[in-house]
Amino acid sequence: MKKGELVYEGKAKQVYLTDNPDEVLVWFKDDATAFNGEKKGTIQSKGIMNNAISSFFFELLSSKGVSTHFIRKIDERSMLVRRLSIVPIEVVVRNISAGSLAKRLGWEEGRKLPHPVVELYYKDDALGDPLINRSHVKALGIATPEQLNTLEDTALKVNEILMEFLAAKNLLLVDFKLEFGTHRGEILLGDEISPDTCRFWDAMTNEKLDKDRFRRDMGDVEAAYQEILKRVGGELVCSR
Ligand code: UDP
Numbered sequence: 041m042k043k044g045e046l047v048y049e050g051k052a053k054q055v056y057l058t059d060n061p062d063e064v065l066v067w068f069k070d071d072a073t074a075f076n077g078e079k080k081g082t083i084q085s086k087g088i089m090n091n092a093i094s095s096f097f098f099e100l101l102s103s104k105g106v107s108t109h110f111i112r113k114i115d116e117r118s119m120l121v122r123r124l125s126i127v128p129i130e131v132v133v134r135n136i137s138a139g140s141l142a143k144r145l146g147w148e149e150g151r152k153l154p155h156p157v158v159e160l161y162y163k164d165d166a167l168g169d170p171l172i173n174r175s176h177v178k179a180l181g182i183a184t185p186e187q188l189n190t191l192e193d194t195a196l197k198v199n200e201i202l203m204e205f206l207a208a209k210n211l212l213l214v215d216f217k218l219e220f221g222t223h224r225g226e227i228l229l230g231d232e233i234s235p236d237t238c239r240f241w242d243a244m245t246n247e248k249l250d251k252d253r254f255r256r257d258m259g260d261v262e263a264a265y266q267e268i269l270k271r272v273g274g275e276l277v278c279s280r
Contacts, residue, residue: 041065041120051077052090052236058120060222063111067118068094072236074255076168083254087117089265090234091213095119097202097233104201106194108229109221124221128163129172131195134215135203138239139252141215150246155242156199158192163219190227191220198229206240209271211249214239235265254271 043065044057056065068087073080080231091113098110100110135159137147141157160177161169162190177183183191195218203213216238219231231237235250242249249264 041114051061051233052087062123063120064123065114065118066121068232068234070182070252072251072261074251079117081254082226083265084262086236086265087264089269090232090236091117091119093234093265093269093272094232098229100205101198101201102235104197106198106201106229109223109227114245122223122228124223124228126163126219126221126230127191127227128188129177129188129191129220130163130169131191131218131220132159132161132215133195133199133218134159135199136212136214136239136241139185156196158195160188160218187222191218194218194220194227194229194231202233202238207243210243211268211271212241212243213244214241235268240268244274 042059044059046054046056046062052069052071054067054069056083058065068091070082070084070086072083073085095110095113096151098108102108104109107192109124111120111122134141135153137145137151137153138149141147142149160174162170162172162176162180163169174188177188179183198218199213202216206213216233218229220227221230222228238250239252240249241247248258249267253259253261255263267268
């Protein structure tokens with residue numbers, strides 16, 4: 041596998057071509073941003089931890105029948121994935137009130153929701169990723185109703201799998217964000233699944249073990265990511 045030209049650079053990852061046009065290499069950076077890029081910083085070794093955690097979760101989800109872009113972990117900071125044409129919708133699933141939902145509904149953080157709540161956000165930095173609904177998706181023409189059903193059904197299935205797994209590790213899955221894309225006509229789960237994109241709380245103490253520690257200047261950010269990696273049991277070394 042040859043690492044080719046850099047084709048995309050986001051806030052937390054770089055994407056490189058490979059010698060196979062169907063596959064790209066995702067390289068995880070230590071850079072951290074919040075509030076649509078207004079807050080910038082570095083979390084030491086975040087790229088290594090998020091690659092390990094994401095690789096672990098993608099393997100877990102694949103083993104339970106979720107179709108993902110993940111092929112394999114290549115080295116400390118990179119994973120090989122199927123090349124996707126991204127669907128510009130961020131799908132958020134929530135089990136416990138936090139962040140923007142707490143503000144929108146006027147609920148205190150930590151209140152359990154009666155059922156998982158699914159939200160859609162239009163992935164557009166210039167607009168600040170606004171909350172949208174099914175009707176907006178249709179008007180924008182960014183996904184068919186069938187594709188949107190697949191996105192929502194898959195997001196709820198991922199929620200079930202991750203919640204069950206994390207409960208055994210004494211972790212609460214408060215909420216998380218997923219991104220999807222199409223590959224040869226099929227919808228696949230893409231992006232990453234890490235403390236950058238999920239809220240994880242210790243089940244006993246409600247201690248935050250995710251990017252909120254960076255967003256809210258709470259300190260011990262690296263230690264929180266390390267704790268998640270340790271509990272998840274992902275490996276820091278490359279798998280092959
Ligand atoms: N999230 C994300 N990227 C974003 C916005 C949100 O990964 O651009 C994740 C976030 O980590 C949390 C969930 O989606 O797990 C819900 O985030 P929320 O809407 O509460 O926004 P926030 O408070 O993070 O701004």
